[in-house]
Amino acid sequence: MLVSALTRELRLRLRHVVGPTIGGALLLYVAYHAINGERGLLAWRVYEQKVAEARVELSKVSAEREALAAQVMLLHPQSLDTDMLDEWARRLLNYGNPDEIFIFVKPDEAH
Secondary structure (H helix, E strand, O other): OHHHHHHHHHHHHHHHHHHHHHHHHHHHHHHHHHHHOOOOHHHHHHHHHHHHHHHHHHHHHHHHHHHHHHHHHHOOHHHOOHHHHHHHHHHHHOOOOOOOOOOOOOHHHOO
């Protein structure tokens, strides 16, 4: 009789403890993954930094593309610049007059 009363009391108390324990465990699980998960707050900061770096790279590449587009525009038949054509022909054909001096600069040192 003592054992049955004890087990009944234990079951009654366990019913009141199990629900909040499982709920607390689920809350901790969700909170952990919200901060440290693959798409959590810490990963979000890393992605923001990568996006900022990509935007800087995009602006550099866009500026380079615009400079190249401007040079290409000078070579179009409608707006042909004879000086640009002469410069490109000499550079590609490795041609120059005997009284000319050429100074070659690497592209990254040009600025």
